[in-house]
Amino acid sequence: MNDESTLRAGEKPSVYVSAVEGRTPTNIAPSVTEAGASASSRTAVAELVSNSLASRCLGTGAAVAALALPLVSSSTYVIQIAVDALIFVMLAVGLNIVVGYCGLLDLGYAAFFAIGAYTSGLLSTRFGWPLVATVPVVVIAAIIAGLLIGGPTLRLRSDYLAIVTLGFGEIIRITANNLDFTGGPNGLYGIPDFGDFGLRADIALYWITAVVVIAAVLFSSRLGRGRIGRAWRFVREDEDAAEAMGIHTYRVKFAAYIAGAVFGGIAGVLFAAHQTAISPPSFNFLWSALILMAVVLGGMASTPGVVVGALMISLLPELLRGAENWRYLIFGLLLIVVMVFRPQGLLPAHPGEPRRRGRRAREGTS
Amino acid sequence: MTIIRRGTMTAAVMALGLTLAACGGSLTQDGSGKDDSDTIKLGMLTPLTGSSAAIGPHMKDGARLAVDEINAKGGIDGRKLSLTVEDEACDPKTAAAGAAKLVSAGVRISVGGYCSSATLPTLSIFEKAHIPMIIPAANSADLLAEQRRNVFLINGTGIQQAQAAAAFIKAGSSKGVALIDDNTSYSTDITKRTGDELGLLGVKVADHQSVTAGESDYSGAVNAVLGSKADFVYWTGYYQEGGLLIKQLRAAGYKGRIMVADGSVDGKLIEIAGKSNVQGVFATMTQTPQTIPGGEAWVATYKKKFGSEPGPYSTQAYDAVRVAAEAVRAAGSTDGQDVIEALEQIDGFEIFSGPLNFTLQHTLSVGGFDILVVEDDDFVLEK
Secondary structure, three states, X not given: OOOHHHOOOOOOHHHHHHHHHHHOHHHOHXXXXXXXXXXXXXXXXXXXXXXXXXXXXXXXXXXXXXXXXXXXXXXXXXXXXXXXXXXXXXXXXXXXXXXXXXXXXXXXXXXXXXXXXXXXXXXXXXXXXXXXXXXXXXXXXXXXXXXXXXHHXXXXXXXHHHHHHHHHHHHHHHHHHHOOOOOHHXXXXXXXXXXXXXXXXXXXXXXXXXXXXXXXXXXHHHHHHOHHHHHHHHXXXXXXXXXXXOOOHHHHHHHHHXXXXXXXXXXXXXXXXXXXXXXXXXXXHHHHHHHHHHHHHHOOOOHHHHHHHHHHHHHHHHHOHHHHHHHHXXXXXXXXXXXXXXXXXXXXXXXXXXXXXXXXXXXXXX | OHHHHHHHHHHHHHHHHHHHHHOHHHHHOOOOOOOOOOEEEEEEEEOOOOOOOOHHHHHHHHHHHHHHHHHHOOOEOOEEEEXXXXXXXXXXXXXXXXXXXXXXXXXXXXXXXXXXXXXXXXHHHHHHOOOOEEEOOOOOOHHHHOOOOOEEEOOOOHHHHHHHHXXXXXXXXXXXXXXXXXXXXXXXXHHHHHHHHHHHHOOOEEEEEEOOOOXXXXXXXXXXXXXXXXXXXXXXXXXXXXXXXXXXXXXXOOOOEEEEOHHHOOHHHHHHHOHHHHOOOEEEEEOOOOOOOOOHHHHHHHHHHHOOOOOOOHHHHHHHHHHHHHHHHXXXXXXXXXXXXXXXXXXXXXXXXXEEEEOOOOOEOOOOEEEEEEEOOEEEEOO
C-alpha cells in the first residue's frame, strides 16, 4: 500500500487502509491497550470522545426533539408535514445504504416505496387486514422485489445499473396504473391507520412514525459502521480491489440493495397509513430523484447529513408555500446554492473511521 | 460518560412525561371547539402550481366574488365570511398538507377541490376535523365511495356527464366512436361510464385508447383512431393533452367529429390545438354564465372586479361559497354537524346549474350538462 502508483491522484488512502486494517484489528489492538498515555494520544482520545459524544448527543437530541414535537405544537398542519418529513427521512437513509454506503446508483427507489404502500394498502382495504399485520408481508414483498431486480442487475456496473433501476421504477408505477386490482389510476383509498391509542389519530400516527424512523436511522448508521459497512465502502471505492481482497462483492452489493428495499417498503406502509389514499402519480420518477437529491445534498454515506438533507428537501417546498408559483424556482435556486458552496453535501461523511485514525496516531507515538 | 448520558436521558424522559401530563388535552381532542368568533372561515384547495395551475385563479376569484357580495350585504347573522386559499398542485401529498394547513387555520367549511385524485386524501383530514366539504369541481365517483357524511359535490358527476355525452354522440355518429382518456381517475371514470351508456343506447364503440398525460406525441392513439374508422372522438382528459391530440388528429387527416369533456374546456385548448383545427369541436360542460340566459350581468361584475373573463369553475366556486353561507344561515351555527344537516336539507336553493337539492349520495339531483361548441375563440352553447 505504500507504493504511490497504486493510489490514483486525489484519492484518499485512508479508506483503503482502514478497510484493510479492519480485517486484522488484533495486530494493533495490544499495542494500543498497553501503550502509555502520552500527550499526543491524550489529545487524540479527547478529540475522539468529544467527537463521538457530540454526534451522540446531537443524535439523542434530535430524537428527543422529534418525539417531543407534538407537545410543542399539536396543530394538524405541523403534525401533517412532520410525518411527511419523517417518512422522507426514512426513505433517504434507506437509499443512503444503497447509494451512499455501497455506491450503487439507484434511480428507481420509489418503486420499493410503491411496493410497500400498495402491498399494505391492498391487504388492508381489499382483505380487511389490520395495518400492523401487513408489515411482515411488506418486508417479504420488498425482499422479493429486491431479489428479482437486484439478481440480474447487480452484476452490472454504474450506468447500466442506473438505467435498469430507472426502468424498474417506471414499470412498477405504470403497472399499478393499469391493473384493475390496484385501483388503476384512481389508486386505493380508505386505508386505515394503526389505531389511535386514546390520542388524536394523527398524533398517534406521528409517534408511531417517529419511533420507526428513529429506529431506522439508528439501524442504518450502525450498519454503516459495522463489518458489512466497511465492505460496502470498500466496494464503493474500488470494486476490483475489494474483490481482490476477498470480499464477495456481488453478495455484499445484494445485501445493500435488499436493506434499501426493506427500508423503502416500510416507509411505504407509513405513507399509506398517513395519506389514507394512494395513487400511481405519488410514486413517479420525481420522487426517486428527490430522495436521491436528499442523499447527495446532505452528504453521501453520512447519516446526520442525509437526515438534514431529507428534512430540507421535504420541508422547504412546504415552508415556501406562500410563494405560490415561485416556490419551486426558489427551491431549485436554494439547492444550487447549497451544491455550489457545499459540494460534498451539507454534513459530509469523514473519510475512514475516527476510531481507526485515533489508533493510528497512538501507534505512531508509542 | 455512560452515567452522564443515562442521567440526561432520564431527565429528558421525565420532562417529556411531565409535559405530556400538562398538555395532554390537546393531544387527545380534536381541534374544533366552540366557534364564536365574528368571522366564518372558509377554506379552498385549488391548483395554483403544477399542470392545472391555470384553473386555480378562476376558482379563487369566483369564490372571492361570492364572499365579497355576501359581506357587502352584512354577512351571515352579522358574521363576515373570510376565505383562505391553499395550493393543491393536483398532487395528493401537497393537497393533504394543504388540507391540514386549512384545518389548523381554523377553517369551518371547505369550498375547494379540483383534481379528484388530489382531493381523495383530503377527505379524511377534513372529516376528522368535522369540517363539511362542498366540492366545486372534483367529481369522481371515488370521492363518494366511502360515503363520508361531510362530502358534498356541486359539480355534475361522471355519470351525469357520461349520459349527456352518450345522448349527443348517438345523434352525431354513424360508424363508431373512439373514446380516449388520459389514465387519470377523473378521465377514465368518464370514458368507462360513457362506454356503458353508449352500450345501452346501442352505439358502437370502435376504439378505446388511454394515453399518458404529459407526453407530446400522441401518434399511437391517432393512428389507432384512424384505423378504427371511427367518425366521432370523445376526449375526456385535460386541455393540455387535449389540444395536442386534436392538432395531431387533424394533421393526420381525421375528418370526423371531436368532443371533449369539461376538463378540456379552457381557452388554452384552442391556443394549443390551433384555432383552425379546433373549430366545431364539441364539449360536455356544466352550465356557465356565458351559456346561461341572464348570465351576462354576472360576467360583467366579475370582469369589472378582476379584470378578466371568468374561467372554468369560477361559477362552481362562486356557488360553493353561496351554498356554504346558506347552510350556515339555516343551521344558525358553524358547527360541522349542524352545517351538514342543513346542507342535506337544502331545498331548491338557486345556483348556476339550477335549483339545488342534494341526493342521498350528496350529489346534485339535476345534472345540468350542456353541449358547447367552439366558435372562433370561444366555447358557445350548441343549438
